[in-house]
Amino acid sequence: MEILLQSCPNFIAKSPVELGAGRHFDFRTFATSRKSCDVKLRAVSRSSGDGSSFVEDVKRNGVLLGAEMDESGAIVGFRLAPQSGDTQVSNDHDNVSSDKEVIVYDELAEKTPTKVTHSIVFVTSEASPYSKTGGLGDVCGSLPIALAARGHRVMVVTPRYLCGEPSDRRFDSAVDLDCRIKVSCSGGVQEVVFYHEYKAGVDWVFVDHPSFHRPGNPYGDSYGAFGDNQFRFTLLCHAACEAPLVLPLGGYTYGEKCLFLANDWHAGLVPVLLAAKYRPYGVYKDARSIVIIHNLAHQGVEPASTYSNFGLPPEWYGALGWVFPTWARTHALDTGEAVNILKGAIVTADRILTVSQGYSREITTPEGGNGLDELLSSRKTVVNGITNGIDITEWNPSLDEHIPSHYSLNDLSGKIECKIALQRELGLPIRPDCPLIGFIGRLDYQKGIDIILSGTPDLLQDDVQFIMLGSGEKQYEDWMRATEATFKDKFRGWVGFNVPISHRITAGCDILLMPSRFEPCGLNQLYAMRYGTVPVVHATGGLGDTVKTFNPYADEGKGEGTGWGFKPLTRERMLDALWVAIETYRKHKRCWGGLMKRGMERDYSWDNAAVQYEDVFKWALIDPPYVS
């Protein structure tokens, strides 16, 4: 797309590093420099109260066919045209490619009116199937599709990770938009490139930079977390703020009236940038930002001296500045001063969302707030929780490509075949009647692995089989291997991240164990219930919200509930709950059938959640920007 910004020196503003000690960092520099770059960018990026300057630019340059405005007169997008000749006409969003200009003319647009409700920009460090290390990838791979299906215009901005493995091929169908922007951060100017794929109604935008090309997962490799993650995700956030202004996806930019959904700390700089870098210059005045907390335990905390890497004005230090409590400091001279990206998001975003109502309450308490509870409590009126849905196409026992036999509520025979096949695959004795317990998840403190570790020897005294799939802390991986060697006929530990195996465990087990210490929502218990596998969970956060404990006497003796929730999180309580579940499985087949059925019958689709997200969008837009 030649018309775009190729040489635009975006982020002309010098970073505080470049400006030396000067306290008067002047963002007018930024605004002026922006004007001096390619006039076409000026037309796209500059904001105007009444839109008149846009119309002027259109007339003068012939670049824009017109600014698209909503009822209030706010600019919500632009239609772009090339400067000269050979125009191709297309209304097919799928045809967006680097060698083709896609124009949507008025007549075509009239015939197929866009169902634009909101322009939504997800910013995330992972989005399945392109990248996934956990539940964040699942959510950002499916919620955007659900919102797009409801008529919203949805873009997902995420890195283009290339790690030299076959998984890189997932990005094969994304095309280079030939749009380069420059980002000033970390004391230099970085060029980032945008790739794009339009799929399932969503614009998947991939931010490309050499720092996203390396072996390992999105955050680290076998040596631990990457040392430059702050830099990598700072780049992502800067690029995500530019994307709606500069990318004419399907012929239109998203424009300034966007709803940014910033997921976890990796995207946490987005609300800060809107407030500190754009709004003071009239850009994104009508945009709103919502920070979605999938896990408060990770906040993007680095030494205070790294503040200058963000490309923010010095006077905005207070938004990210953070001081560790005395007990958390490492030595006598440690002042505890740090920058905390998630904190920055919490104090600048228009709304704060978590992925279940239970967790939204917990994060405002000292026990669940990870040091941010007071801050979150101070913004309690804009904190909400919406329980995640799941991708019911990927997780469907009657169609799942990863499992050996299919089954449904009406015909469960395939489930026992899945169990037998799993026992065979993992080399366990093939015993269809033996209670088979599963665990899937990261091997870390959050997931309560230490409780599993202390309870397993007792659990395995019983006539049960136990399968664990996970990777994470080395001590737990080693423990899994050692336990497998000790209990050859009863225990299997699969160390690694393997999606097909996770499906086969979900389908083949009778019980899924989740003793998470905290769980913002949890997806595996939802997958399990959909697959007729009964969850036994620590009743915390989203686990408490989604798993209702079995009561055989309720509903005139028909029973109610979909599993067991135990509390508090102790080895004894976990073993008690497991014992009740195992006994019910063995001795009360009818009750067990009821548990499976009620779990399988539930509605897990994203539709409910999407409607609730729309409410939050509405509330965000009713209020003026929190930081204007």
Ligand SMILES: Nc1ncnc2c1ncn2[C@@H]1O[C@H](COP(=O)(O)OP(=O)(O)O[C@H]2O[C@H](CO)[C@@H](O)[C@H](O)[C@H]2O)[C@@H](O)[C@H]1O
């Ligand atoms: N070894 C392995 N092999 C294959 N697949 C594996 C795997 N380990 C985990 N997974 C998969 O990764 C996902 C994990 O999702 P969770 O919601 O359980 O946890 P996570 O803590 O990553 O997510 C955070 O974000 C999500 C989304 O909001 C919240 O539900 C959650 O509470 C919060 O901690 C599931 O799809 C699971 O099957």
